[in-house]
Amino acid sequence: MINLKKKELSINIKKNLLDIKHQKFLQYYTITIIVIFTYIIGLIISFLTKQIDYKNVNHVTIVSIISIILLSIAILPLLKFKSELNDIPNKIKNL
Secondary structure: OOOHHHHHHHHHHHHHHHHHHHHHHHHHHHHHHHHHHHHHHHHHHHHHHOOOOOOHHHHHHHHHHHHHHHHHHHHHHHHHHHHHHHHHHHHHHHH
């Protein structure tokens, strides 16, 4: 058994909790990137297989509106997760 001072133990626990929190943000970040790329690849495939007619204004308008909505919903949290990941060194220094 390792004998640690009470203060050292609490710092270790704080670092572990901080690591768990930021690991969660890293998972959200990577999943969001995967979802965005999957959506873009799906759009490309649908245009190449002509399931979406790029000559039809209605098709392009509907796809554009849906794409703007979905990508904005995905990109806003992505920016939040990125800022959280950038704050990791500062939070570690403050411990």
